[in-house]
Amino acid sequence: MVAAAVAGAAGALGGAAAVGGWAVRALGGAAAPGGGAARAPRLWGWGWGGSSRRLWVPSGQAAAAASPPDPSGALSPFDRQLKRKQKNWAALQPEPAKCDYLREEVGGRVADRVFDITRAFPLALDVGSGRGYIAQHLTKETVEKLIQVDIAENALKNAMETEIPTVSVVADEEFLPFxxxxxDLVVSSLSLHWVNDLPRAFREIHQVLKPDGVFIGAMFGGDTLYELRCSLQLAELEREGGFSPHVSPFTAVSDLGHLLSRAGFNTLTVDTDEIQVNYPGLFEVMEDLQGMGESNCSWNRKPLLHRETILAAAAIYQEMYGNSDGSVPATFQIYYMIGWKFHESQARPAQRGSATVSLGDLAKINGLLSRRKK
Incomplete structure (x- = not known):
């Protein structure tokens, strides 16, 4: 009974609003996990209409950009169709906002970084917007129009209200149809850790940005859910003599700046933060991850956990990481990134050797000033 109850939630978090008119859906070229012919891309959606049609890439180009996933997981570790189903399921729950606390918090922090840039953005794009976790924190004085892109149509249909005019676009984050x-601005919050080709996703974002445009994003980092990962691995080693991956791979912070630079971004800023949430136990952690649409979608995931294994993991979790009040912590590491697309007006570093004052001279001046004070 316990195994049946947790089978749907056994996968843990990965390492990876409509207004009248129309928009674009580009979910094409994806082969079914069991094989079969690839499907042609379908285009639909909602938007503010009018001249916005010039934003979209012709459907033939979108189809050419999409490529079928590799079921072996060698080149495509994540089942994107399964991830779409998971997010659609989560968005249709009676109280979808019940598990949105983490996404809303990080979305607010991304919005704060947008406000730190003292300019207005006529047109912005939210990649992997979900139910609009960034948009609800933005103002129309900062962002005049916003396009929200997500792979799950139910999340977009149930998007939260915002004062900014929005367009909802159902499309894969790896193949932006623009x-x-x-x-002028591209934002993303807690979505890019599920893409199969992160360098390509960064290149797509860089391509759709205008010169002097800025990308501000957040994604889960390598220490996310380390408590859950360790508990499941130890339980499987004890009960089954080996373990399978239940927490998907994450990008290392040391690689993030390099990937952004390779995609063409400059004036990079990368920082990291941790958010710790306390839960009654392991089962509640898994339940909320499923409610977030963050269940594991790796091709090599284990389909279920045995009853004895999950009970052992819950006990290990409590013993190793439990708080004094009986709750258990779950740590979420967040990487925040800011990158700019090159423009001639941007400040650039001076040429090497062009300085007129050496650091040694500055040190002497500081010494003289300190002696005068004495």
Missing amino acids: KEDTF
Whole structure:
């Protein structure tokens, strides 16, 4: 009974609003996990209409950009169709906002970084927007129009209200169906850790940005849910003599700046933060991860956990990480990134050797000033 109850939630978090008119859906070229013919891309959605049609890439180009996943997981570790189903399921729950606390918090922190830039953005793009966790914190004085892109149509249909005019676009974050040099700002919160090709996703974001446009994003980091990962591994080693991955791979912070630089971004800023949430126990952690749409979608995931294994994992979790009040912590590591697309007006570092004062001279001046004070 316990095994049946947790089978749907056994996968843990990975390492990876509509207004009248129309928009674009680009979910094409994806082969079914069991094989079969690839499906042609379908285009639909909602938007503010009018001249916004020039934003979209023709459907033929979108189809050419999409490529079928590799079921072996060698090149495509994540089952994107399964991730779409998970997020759609979560968005249709009676109280979808019940498990949105983490996404709302990080979305607010991304919005704060947008406010730190003293300019207005006529047109912005939210990649992996979900139910609009960034948009609800933005103002129309900062962002005049916003396009929200997500792989799950139910999340977009149930998006939270915002004062900014929005367009909802159902599309894969890895294959953005927009023309080059379109957006003044691109934001993303807790979505890019599920893409199969992160370098390509960064290149797509860079391509759709206008010169002097900025990308501000957040994604889960390598220490996310280390308590859950260790508890499940120890329980499986004890009960089954080996373990399978239940927490998907994450990007290391040391690689993030390099990936952004390779994609063409400059003036990079990368920082990290941790959010710790306390839960009654392991089962509640898994339940909320499922409610977030963050269940594991790796191709090599284990389909279920045995009853004895999950009970052992819950006991190990409590013993190793439990708080004095009986709750258990779950740690979420967040990487925040800011990158700019090059423009001639941007400040650039001076050429090497062009300085007129040496650091040694500055040190002498500091010494003289300190002696005068004495």
